[in-house]
Amino acid sequence: MSNDRDTVTRLPNAGGTCPTCGKPSVPRYRPFCSGRCSDIDLGRWLKESYRVETDEDPADPSEDERP
Numbered sequence: 001m002s003n004d005r006d007t008v009t010r011l012p013n014a015g016g017t018c019p020t021c022g023k024p025s026v027p028r029y030r031p032f033c034s035g036r037c038s039d040i041d042l043g044r045w046l047k048e049s050y051r052v053e054t055d056e057d058p059a060d061p062s063e064d065e066r067p
């Protein structure tokens, strides 16, 4: 009985957690929990590209972390 295939098929993120905020992901927006989080992730990704040109970013609006 070596039925380990089920384990192999499971990806680390298969459980479904939003990479942006860590909430359970929604099938519609997978792997994110909402379209907004998807946008945020995309924005980050784009920023990374822009960062190559501008090394310093004094005013970062995305760093608004309030509890």
Ligand SMILES: [Zn+2]
Pocket (backbone or CB within 6 Å): 018, 019, 020, 021, 022, 023, 032, 033, 034, 037
């Ligand atoms: Zn999210």
